[in-house]
Amino acid sequence: MRAFPAVRGSGKVADPDESDSMNVATGQQDEILIRIRGLHTVLNGKTIFDGVDLDIPRGRVTGIMGPSGTGKTTLLRHITGQLAPDAGEILVAGKSVWKLDREALFELREKIGYLFQNSALLTDFSVFENVAFPLRQHMKLPEELVRNIVFTKLQAVGLRGAAQLMPSELSGGMIRRVALARAIVRDPMLIIYDEPFVGLDPIALNQIVKLIRTLNDTLRVTAILVAHEFSAVRRVADHIHLLAGGKIVADGAPETLARGATPWTRQFFSGEADGPVPFHYPAPDYARQLGLSA
Amino acid sequence: MAQRHSFQVGTGLFILLGFAALAYLATQTTSLANYRQGPSYDIVARFTNIGQLKLRAPVKVAGVRVGSVAGIALEPDKLDARVTLSIDDRYDKIPDDSSASIFTSGLLGDQYVALQPGGSPTNFKGGDEVVLTQSSMQLEELIGKYLVGGDAAKPKSPDAAASGDKKE
Amino acid sequence: MLAKGLAQIGACGLFLVQILRALPRSLRYLRETVRQVFFVGAMSLTIIMICGLFVGMVLGLQLYHTLSIFGGTAALGTVVALSLYRELGPVVTALLFAGRAGTSITAEIGLMRATDQLDAMEMMAVDPLAYVVAPRFLAGVIAMPLLACVFNALGIFGAHLVGVNWLGLDSGTFWSNMTSGVDVWTDVMNGVWKSAVFGAVCTLIATFQGYTTPPTSEGVAYATTRTVVFSSIATLAIDFVMTAFLM
Numbered sequence: 001m002r003a004f005p006a007v008r009g010s011g012k013v014a015d016p017d018e019s020d021s022m023n024v025a026t027g028q029q030d031e032i033l034i035r036i037r038g039l040h041t042v043l044n045g046k047t048i049f050d051g052v053d054l055d056i057p058r059g060r061v062t063g064i065m066g067p068s069g070t071g072k073t074t075l076l077r078h079i080t081g082q083l084a085p086d087a088g089e090i091l092v093a094g095k096s097v098w099k100l101d102r103e104a105l106f107e108l109r110e111k112i113g114y115l116f117q118n119s120a121l122l123t124d125f126s127v128f129e130n131v132a133f134p135l136r137q138h139m140k141l142p143e144e145l146v147r148n149i150v151f152t153k154l155q156a157v158g159l160r161g162a163a164q165l166m167p168s169e170l171s172g173g174m175i176r177r178v179a180l181a182r183a184i185v186r187d188p189m190l191i192i193y194d195e196p197f198v199g200l201d202p203i204a205l206n207q208i209v210k211l212i213r214t215l216n217d218t219l220r221v222t223a224i225l226v227a228h229e230f231s232a233v234r235r236v237a238d239h240i241h242l243l244a245g246g247k248i249v250a251d252g253a254p255e256t257l258a259r260g261a262t263p264w265t266r267q268f269f270s271g272e273a274d275g276p277v278p279f280h281y282p283a284p285d286y287a288r289q290l291g292l293s294a
Numbered sequence: 295m296a297q298r299h300s301f302q303v304g305t306g307l308f309i310l311l312g313f314a315a316l317a318y319l320a321t322q323t324t325s326l327a328n329y330r331q332g333p334s335y336d337i338v339a340r341f342t343n344i345g346q347l348k349l350r351a352p353v354k355v356a357g358v359r360v361g362s363v364a365g366i367a368l369e370p371d372k373l374d375a376r377v378t379l380s381i382d383d384r385y386d387k388i389p390d391d392s393s394a395s396i397f398t399s400g401l402l403g404d405q406y407v408a409l410q411p412g413g414s415p416t417n418f419k420g421g422d423e424v425v426l427t428q429s430s431m432q433l434e435e436l437i438g439k440y441l442v443g444g445d446a447a448k449p450k451s452p453d454a455a456a457s458g459d460k461k462e
Numbered sequence: 463m464l465a466k467g468l469a470q471i472g473a474c475g476l477f478l479v480q481i482l483r484a485l486p487r488s489l490r491y492l493r494e495t496v497r498q499v500f501f502v503g504a505m506s507l508t509i510i511m512i513c514g515l516f517v518g519m520v521l522g523l524q525l526y527h528t529l530s531i532f533g534g535t536a537a538l539g540t541v542v543a544l545s546l547y548r549e550l551g552p553v554v555t556a557l558l559f560a561g562r563a564g565t566s567i568t569a570e571i572g573l574m575r576a577t578d579q580l581d582a583m584e585m586m587a588v589d590p591l592a593y594v595v596a597p598r599f600l601a602g603v604i605a606m607p608l609l610a611c612v613f614n615a616l617g618i619f620g621a622h623l624v625g626v627n628w629l630g631l632d633s634g635t636f637w638s639n640m641t642s643g644v645d646v647w648t649d650v651m652n653g654v655w656k657s658a659v660f661g662a663v664c665t666l667i668a669t670f671q672g673y674t675t676p677p678t679s680e681g682v683a684y685a686t687t688r689t690v691v692f693s694s695i696a697t698l699a700i701d702f703v704m705t706a707f708l709m
Contacts, residue, residue: 080585106587120582123573134586137593182586301500302493308504312608315615316654320646323543323618327641352642359638399536399635404642 031058033190033222034079039088041074048074049085050246059220061212063237063254065228067268067277070243072226073117076192079224080112081105093189110138113183113191117198119175121167121182127154128163131182138186153181157211173204180211184221191215193225197232205232212236230269234258242268244277325350333383334361335420339394344375345405345430347396352406353379360385363407379407381418389414393426405430477670480591481599487589488596495597502563502598502665503605507612509562510555514613517550518542518620525621526629535631539640542621547644547653551614553701556660559606560693564668567598568689571672572682580673595669599662606661607654614653652708656701663700664693 034056041049048071056062064072077083078090081097090097092108100108121130131150135141141149154160157177167175176196183191193212197205213236215221227233233240234254242250242257242264249264250257257265267275283289320326344366353361365378381388391412398405409424418424488495521542529535571594574580580590618640625631644650668689675685 082581082584106589109585109587112585114582114585116578116582116585118578120578122579122582123577133588137586137588301497304504305496305500308499308507308605309608311507312503312605312611315611316608316650318615319547319611319618320650323539323637323640324644324646324650325641326646327637350642352638359634399639404537404639 032056033058033093034224035089035091036079037089039075039078039085039090041071041078041085041088043071043074047246049088052088052243052246052248054241054248056222056224057239058222059216060238061216061223061225061236063225063227063233063240064243065226065230065233065240065268066243068228070245072243073194075243076114076194076224076226080109080114080192110134110186111189113186113188115176115179115183115191115193115196117195119179121175121179123167125167126163127159127165127167127170127178130167130178131185134182134186149185150181153185154178156184156214157181158207171204173200173207176200176204176208177211180208184215187219189222191221191223193223193227195227196225197227197229205229209235230254230258244268249276334380335383335386335418336364337379337381337418337420337422337424339377339379339407339424339427340369340372341375341377341394341396341427341429343429343432344377344396345398345432347377347405347407347430351404353381353409354406355385355388355409355411360388360409377407379424386417386419388418390416390418390422391426392418392424393428394424395428396430398431473674474666474670477673478666481596481666481669484589484591484596485600487592488600491593491597494593495600498597498601499605502559502567502601503609506559506562506605506609509558510609510613511616513554513558514551514616515620517554517613518546518617518622519624520620521545521550521617522621522624522629526625526631535625536635536639537643538621538625538631539636540643542625543618543640543644544649546614546617546621547649549701549705551610551617552653552657552660553697555606555610555613555657556664556697557694559602559609559661560664560668560690560697563602563605564664564689564693565686567602567665567668568672568675568686569682571595571598571669572675572677572685575673575675576677576679576682590673595673598669599665602661602665602668603658604661606664607657610653610657655708656704659700659704660697663696667693667696 032055034054036052036054039049039052039054041047052075054075064075066072074083078085079092079097081100084098093111095104095108097105097108122133125133128150131153132146135146135149151160151163154163157180159174159177159181162170162174162178167178170178180196196208196212200208209232212223212225216223216236225233225237237254240251240254240257241248244264250260250262252260258269260266260269263276266272267277273279347363347366349363349366351363352359353363361379361381363377364380365376367376367378368374369376379394388409389412391414393410393412395408395410396405397408412426522538525541525545526535526538529538529541571580574590574594580594583590583593622633622636626633626636671685671689671692672682675681
């Protein structure tokens with residue numbers, strides 16, 4: 001498949017049959033891996049997405065930022081087929097996620113590494129078995145090979161020495177790194193980081209930042225990074241989309257966005273309490289509710 | 295790995311224990327236990343009334359179980375009950391003039407066949423018939439006799455009369 | 463209230479269908495099923511054996527005194543065995559199982575839900591129904607009858623202890639009456655079928671409550687309580703229906 005990489009035009013949706021080995025292919029920086037068009041979602045009566053269009057290029061780290069509650073995690077759940085949108089189309093590697101049957105969806109998910117917000121390690125398995133889990137479930141590999149792969153990945157996140165510990169014996173930062181090792185154990189074409197920096201001390205945070213950057217630099221894996229710590233995201237992301245009010249309100253390279261002058265970017269990146277994202281939750285008129293107006 | 299192995303051993307032991315318990319319940323505490331008799335020989339006894347006697351009810355000599363009821367049938371011409379008693383081979387010294395009676399264990403218990411040993415020098419062997427029999431005592435008949443008076447309840451069979459005589 | 467209850471029962475029934483559909487796929491995770499038989503079965507042995515022994519002893523004591531009024535103490539073995547095999551064994555085992563294994567299944571699956579472990583499996587292309595739920599369901603169906611048999615055996619032992627060793631009933635009478643009064647198919651196996659059904663119902667309720675719990679600590683706590691309450695009610699109700707049909 002590496003034989004004809006140049007045939008593909010930039011911006012063209014990847015041929016589903018040829019997308020498998022693309023995770024290591026270089027020279028296709030602009031090819032679109034995920035294409036989202038006209039996404040509409042209403043959850044519990046609240047409009048989460050109101051016409052979102054988004055392209056995620058292959059081989060890059062794409063940051064998705066936005067205030068809490070704007071549906072960043074929901075967007076990821078749409079992309080991975082966990083939650084159905086109300087309208088719109090989501091193409092991952094050329095396949096419409098919501099038209100796949102269960103088998104095909106699982107086949108697609110096997111190529112996606114997902115780092116959960118709270119890591120979601122399986123609590124009754126050791127670190128080693130947690131990382132080995134995707135291998136054991138989907139491939140009949142000899143034990144020797146499983147060991148080698150798992151230790152390689154654990155070495156990459158610096159936790160080879162903790163292989164026999166249980167998740168309950170690890171600190172928050174270590175758990176995050178184990179989860180990262182598990183997410184990359186099958187060399188996925190796409191890694192999704194859902195809030196990877198939340199609740200980490202500065203040291204652990206920097207370790208994760210470094211890992212994400214290294215992974216992308218060495219393997220050219222496509223990555224989606226959902227977070228709201230701009231200082232961390234700007235160090236890893238190639239491109240950032242700012243999501244607010246159900247729409248993409250700004251996008252661009254981190255440095256461009258930081259200098260940006262739209263009200264959204266100004267409020268978000270300088271952390272002003274009030275602005276386009278209102279401080280007050282929608283409420284009836286204050287004076288009337290207190291019974292002050294005649 | 296060792297941990298995973300111990301689960302399998304533990305599960306294996308548990309399943310073994312469970313089936314051992316099931317096998318124990320099924321073979322030792324049920325009527326299957328009664329089948330577990332060695333070779334046996336059959337003798338036949340006729341009763342005018344067997345009351346509640348059931349298949350596989352015990353046959354006892356001096357209160358000790360020696361066999362079980364293997365068959366119950368109605369004699370078409372004489373209209374009395376023909377009960378086949380299956381006696382364990384190791385109890386082969388039962389005199390052939392022994393009598394058979396149907397008793398109830400306790401007031402409300404199950405019925406069983408009791409053999410009263412006689413004095414004959416020869417013993418029962420397969421196919422023999424017990425000549426002296428005493429039918430099941432019917433509670434209702436006894437009560438009837440007491441209520442209506444001895445002569446009013448006409449004895450229907452010689453052995454019922456015998457039991458009636460004893461009471462009066 | 464009634465509508466909510468019916469909706470719960472309906473959802474539970476649909477969940478059963480989903481489990482049954484996932485069963486063939488869960489055969490790949492045989493090792494997981496073995497592990498679960500260990501957890502729900504072998505780990506419940508202690509409580510089952512102790513309770514079986516005491517239930518048998520109290521039955522021996524109570525029934526001896528009641529039967530002695532009618533002069534029927536000889537029937538003690540039969541009565542104990544029949545009440546254990548047909549009713550008390552399966553039912554009490556199911557109630558204990560709901561409290562011991564059912565709650566831990568609910569709490570375990572509920573916490574897996576709350577900590578995104580189920581979603582993580584989904585994302586690793588492992589079906590949690592086949593990997594988590596179905597093995598536990600199977601384990602319940604396998605373990606419950608075996609536990610009930612152990613319970614019964616210990617119960618008989620307890621009744622023998624009280625009736626024969628303490629109250630002086632003749633051992634031969636105890637056993638011979640039992641063996642002539644108890645049948646393999648209508649009594650022993652009847653209880654085994656019952657407890658297999660109870661095993662299915664109790665683990666269905668436990669897994670359903672865990673799987674659908676709101677992902678909060680409060681939600682898991684309520685779900686655990688509901689597991690015990692619903693399992694107990696379902697066990698006794700189904701016991702009545704099955705007894706009515708199997709008699």
